[in-house]
Amino acid sequence: MDLLRFFTAGNVDDGKSTLIGRLLYDSNSISTDIIETLTKQSKTTGINTDIDLALLTDGLRAEREQGITIDVAYKYFTTEKRKFIIADTPGHIQYTRNMFTGASNADLAIVLVDSRNGITEQTKRHSIIASILGIPNLVVCINKMDLVNFSEAVYNSIIESFEEFAKPLNLNEISFIPVSALAGDNVVTKSQHTDWYQGKTLLDYLETVQIVNSAKKVDSRFQVQYVIRPQTEDLHDYRGFAGKVITGHYHKGQRVTVLPSGIETTILKIEQNLKELTEAKTDDPVILHLSDDIDVSRGNTIVPIESKPRTEKEIIATICWMDNAAFIPGQKLILQQNSFRTKAVLKDVLNKIDIHSYKAIESDGNIKLNDICQVNIKTAEPVSFDSYSENRSTGSFILINENTNNTIAAGTIH
Amino acid sequence: MRKIDYLDQLENEAIHILREVAGQFEKPALLFSGGKDSICLVHLALKAFRPGKFPFPLVHVDTGHNFPEALKYRDDLAARINEKLIVRKVEDTIKAKKLQDAKGKFPSRNALQTYTLLDVIEEFEFDACLGGARRDEEKARAKERIFSVRDEFGQWDPKKQRPELWNIYNGKINKGENVRVFPISNWTELDVWNYIKREKIDLPNIYFTHERDVVVTDNGQLMANSEFLQLDQGDVIIRKKVRYRTVGDMTCTAAIESEAYYIDDIIQEIKEAKISERGATRMDDKISEAAMEDRKKGGYF
Numbered sequence: 001m002d003l004l005r006f007f008t009a010g011n012v013d014d015g016k017s018t019l020i021g022r023l024l025y026d027s028n029s030i031s032t033d034i035i036e037t038l039t040k041q042s043k044t045t046g047i048n049t050d051i052d053l054a055l056l057t058d059g060l061r062a063e064r065e066q067g068i069t070i071d072v073a074y075k076y077f078t079t080e081k082r083k084f085i086i087a088d089t090p091g092h093i094q095y096t097r098n099m100f101t102g103a104s105n106a107d108l109a110i111v112l113v114d115s116r117n118g119i120t121e122q123t124k125r126h127s128i129i130a131s132i133l134g135i136p137n138l139v140v141c142i143n144k145m146d147l148v149n150f151s152e153a154v155y156n157s158i159i160e161s162f163e164e165f166a167k168p169l170n171l172n173e174i175s176f177i178p179v180s181a182l183a184g185d186n187v188v189t190k191s192q193h194t195d196w197y198q199g200k201t202l203l204d205y206l207e208t209v210q211i212v213n214s215a216k217k218v219d220s221r222f223q224v225q226y227v228i229r230p231q232t233e234d235l236h237d238y239r240g241f242a243g244k245v246i247t248g249h250y251h252k253g254q255r256v257t258v259l260p261s262g263i264e265t266t267i268l269k270i271e272q273n274l275k276e277l278t279e280a281k282t283d284d285p286v287i288l289h290l291s292d293d294i295d296v297s298r299g300n301t302i303v304p305i306e307s308k309p310r311t312e313k314e315i316i317a318t319i320c321w322m323d324n325a326a327f328i329p330g331q332k333l334i335l336q337q338n339s340f341r342t343k344a345v346l347k348d349v350l351n352k353i354d355i356h357s358y359k360a361i362e363s364d365g366n367i368k369l370n371d372i373c374q375v376n377i378k379t380a381e382p383v384s385f386d387s388y389s390e391n392r393s394t395g396s397f398i399l400i401n402e403n404t405n406n407t408i409a410a411g412t413i414h
Numbered sequence: 415m416r417k418i419d420y421l422d423q424l425e426n427e428a429i430h431i432l433r434e435v436a437g438q439f440e441k442p443a444l445l446f447s448g449g450k451d452s453i454c455l456v457h458l459a460l461k462a463f464r465p466g467k468f469p470f471p472l473v474h475v476d477t478g479h480n481f482p483e484a485l486k487y488r489d490d491l492a493a494r495i496n497e498k499l500i501v502r503k504v505e506d507t508i509k510a511k512k513l514q515d516a517k518g519k520f521p522s523r524n525a526l527q528t529y530t531l532l533d534v535i536e537e538f539e540f541d542a543c544l545g546g547a548r549r550d551e552e553k554a555r556a557k558e559r560i561f562s563v564r565d566e567f568g569q570w571d572p573k574k575q576r577p578e579l580w581n582i583y584n585g586k587i588n589k590g591e592n593v594r595v596f597p598i599s600n601w602t603e604l605d606v607w608n609y610i611k612r613e614k615i616d617l618p619n620i621y622f623t624h625e626r627d628v629v630v631t632d633n634g635q636l637m638a639n640s641e642f643l644q645l646d647q648g649d650v651i652i653r654k655k656v657r658y659r660t661v662g663d664m665t666c667t668a669a670i671e672s673e674a675y676y677i678d679d680i681i682q683e684i685k686e687a688k689i690s691e692r693g694a695t696r697m698d699d700k701i702s703e704a705a706m707e708d709r710k711k712g713g714y715f
Contacts, residue, residue: 003420071572073556074549076602083420085600097577104579225433228466235465242462244430273461283422285429285462298437322577336582339437396580405586407576 001078004206007087007102007135009126010112015143019112019181019202020088024077026188027203072102081207091122096355096370097322099129100410104396107211108137110202115148115178119161125355127162131169132318132353132372132412134392136211139175141202146180150193168358170389175209177202218282219307219386220248221394224300225339228287240271240287241296246338246393248304250288251279258294259301259384260311266291299340301384301394309394311384316414318353320372323401323408327367333408335379337397342381344399350374374414388412421609425458428597430581431560432462435470435542435595438585442470442542442595445531446499448484449661450617451546453491454598454606457615460495470544471498475530477523478505479642479663487618502534519644520637522666532568535592542585542593550602560599566590603659604684611677623657623675635668659684 010016075086087102089095103109109130113123130138140162148154155178166174177186178194179202185191188203200208228240250256254267269289270277280286288302296302303309321327327346335344351360353372360374367373377399388395399409435442444459446452459468474488492499504523507530508515516523535543549556559578564570576584585593598606610617627639629649637643639651642665656669657680674680 001420003423071557071575073553074600075556076550076600078602078604083605101577101579105581225430226437226469228463230466238465240466242433244426274464283426285426285433334586336584338582339434393580396582398577398579398582398584400584400586405584405588407578407584410577410579 001082003083003085004108004209004211005085005087005106006108006110006206007089007099007106008110008112009089009099009103009130010091010110010122010143014091014112014114014122015181016091016112017088019110019141019143019179019187020075020086022181022184022187023086023203024075026184027077027079072098079203079207084206091126094370096125096129096372097320099126100133100320100322103129103133103135104410106133106135108139108206108209109135111138111140113140113142113158113162115142115144115151115154115158118158119165121356123162124165124357127166127169127171128353128355128358131171131358132320134170134388134412137173137175137209138171139177139202139205139209141181142176142178143181145178145185145191145194146183150178150185150191152194152196155197175199175205177205218247219309219391220250220304221246221309221386221391222250222288222302223338223340223394224296224298224302226298227296239293240289241300241302242285242287243339245280245282245284245286247282247391249279249281250286250302250304252277255305256290256302257305257308258290258296259303259308260382261295261300262311263292263294264305265294299338301340303384309384309386309391311382313379313382314347315377315379315383315385316350316374317377317397317411318372318374318414319367319399319409319411321367321369321409323406324369325408326369329365332402334400334402335377335383335397336400337383337385338393340383342379342383343402344377344379346375346399347378348376350376375411377411385413387414421605421612424598424601424605425461425609427581427600428455428458429462431583431595431597432459432544434583434585435544435597436463438583439542439593441538441540442544443473443500443535443538443540444468444470444544445546446472446474446488447546447661448474448480448488448618449546450606450610450621451548451598453487453615453617454601454609455544455546456491456495457613458597468497470542471500471538473500473502473534473538473540473543475527475534476501476503476505477527477663478503479521479523479640479665481618481620481638481658481661481664483618483620484661500534500538502530502537504530506530507533516665519646520631520665521642521644522663524663524666528568535568540592541587542595544595544597546598547596548601548603548606549596549599558596558599560596561585562594562596563587564592564594568592570594604681607677607681607684611681618661620658620661622680623655623672625653626656626669627651628654628656628669631668636671637668638664640664 008016073088077084089099089102111126142155142158159176178197179186186201190201222245223243224241225243228242230238257264268291270280271287333344335342349363349365351374352363354361386394395413397411398407401408504526559575561583628636629639657672658669674683
């Protein structure tokens with residue numbers, strides 16, 4: 001059994017939380033004590049249904065009071081075929097940063113569209129964020145079909161306008177499903193009202209969709225997280241570099257380069273859980289031993305000598321600003337890419353992305369909360385990176401305010 | 415594309431987080447309760463750091479109301495893996511700070527342990543505390559980050575959470591603050607049991623069926639009879655075959671009737687269970703809708 005991470009985007013009114021509630025409820029993933037609590041709550045706050053399924057995901061008091069989702073909530077359910085991790089992200093424009101957060105490590109995006117309203121500014125914004133973050137698969141749930149008499153014409157016209165809008169976006173695979181989250185049509189069980197729809201229900205789709213890596217080529221990448229040096233009598237000279245194989249393969253005897261120093265060496269040994277491996281692959285948490293006694297520390301990148309990433313002190317990236325305080329020119333920042341950190345300054349704001357049209361517009365140099373911009377960043381130490389379209393992990397970073405320590409932006413490298 | 419088993423993915427993620435803690439902090443600690451989740455955390459730490467020593471001690475906040483089986487397990491485990499164990503007692507905090515001890519029929523020191531926890535963090539200047547909390551346990555937890563920054567009073571402010579993107583964890587803090595880190599955030603109760611089965615992890619025997627004297631509460635929960643309960647005249651003690659789904663204090667963790675002796679039986683039982691882990695076993699969450707959110711804001715794990 002494998003694991004699928006997806007996020008849901010849509011306005012409160014599009015029925016996003018209701019859809020998640022429906023998925024969990026109809027797949028028997030909610031316990032009776034929680035249903036009991038919900039029934040109680042629904043009587044006071046709920047709208048026109050026995051159980052207000054939206055209340056399932058709104059975990060904070062302020063959210064329940066205001067009836068909106070403020071922060072990302074994670075939900076889990078398992079079927080016979082897959083384990084699912086759902087990041088339920090808020091839809092309002094003022095929570096773009098939370099959506100960015102929830103979407104960052106998702107394999108798939110569910111975008112909700114209210115069938116009565118068709119494609120809205122929200123729909124566009126959510127799809128654009130999915131595109132910037134390179135989400136491999138996107139499924140558009142055309143919701144509230146019950147309110148348009150399950151009309152095939154309405155469904156088709158929404159598909160048409162979405163496909164037209166999505167042409168310039170970097171989206172791999174787009175699917176469409178007509179649903180009613182409130183009534184349950186085509187969520188877990190096939191609707192009686194959509195004979196004209198031959199496709200899968202949402203759950204069936206989620207259980208069977210093949211997640212394709214959007215990157216064209218995958219180079220081997222490893223970054224050191226922690227140096228293990230027991231310094232005991234019997235392990236006196238032991239010095240292992242613990243980290244995760246970010247992508248690709250590593251094998252014993254392989255010639256590698258340590259970056260940023262550029263020193264070449266050979267992998268002497270690969271260890272995992274006290275066992276020696278001949279080969280390590282993507283996602284394996286291993287300990288690498290190198291044949292030469294060279295200086296390697298946390299944040300260093302170890303790569304095959306024949307496929308080096310770019311290693312530079314200047315990067316161009318698309319960033320999403322996440323701090324309440326606007327950007328101040330000259331502001332001292334820390335850039336963190338996986339476990340690597342360096343001081344950095346944001347030199348130029350090249351342009352701003354219009355979140356509704358995906359067009360680059362001229363920047364006045366200001367960056368405010370939720371803005372998405374293309375920028376030029378200069379770093380104190382060289383960064384070893386790939387472009388985000390080639391590698392979602394070595395091509396992404398966060399910016400930290402050196403003074404407050406808060407994460408103030410997230411970026412994807414060009 | 416090669417499919418990775420979901421348990422491997424969860425394990426890899428947890429090991430990655432544990433190593434980030436080791437790499438980012440000066441003085442981390444692993445909060446160990448003797449429960450299955452923190453036992454899994456220790457198992458994951460062995461995988462993350464062996465043949466090296468843990469870059470952190472195990473810390474146990476002993477409420478004084480623990481199951482003796484859990485305490486024995488704790489001491490045996492620390493000795494077996496040869497790692498440092500620090501124990502601080504709520505009893506001592508109550509005396510030193512002249513606090514009001516918990517009262518009532520089932521006196522819960524749940525709220526009091528926050529004092530001891532904050533004291534031990536201050537005593538050793540811990541900058542990061544690893545815990546075995548999971549997001550599926552409770553809806554406030556579902557909103558908490560994997561690296562959760564707490565102010566100098568240990569308080570969680572859900573509105574000021576740092577965005578947490580990709581697998582990048584920002585553990586930078588100011589002096590006096592600390593970070594609570596939850597490496598198994600994305601695991602569910604069932605995942606934990608499947609992992610325990612796969613890895614053949616040894617657990618305290620109270621997780622498996624056994625005979626025990628219990629008192630039935632007004633709402634039907636089974637509480638272990640112990641010296642800590644303040645029983646009334648009319649209370650009847652009955653002997654039942656029970657096990658625990660979660661191990662907290664004897665005064666606030668309820669047992670469930672069960673015949674499950676083997677791990678496969680337990681997994682089957684959880685799959686069929688219609689009541690959530692905390693709902694079945696915790697008295698402390700029933701107080702109000704936002705009980706956990708409020709406790710976290712006050713410095714609780």
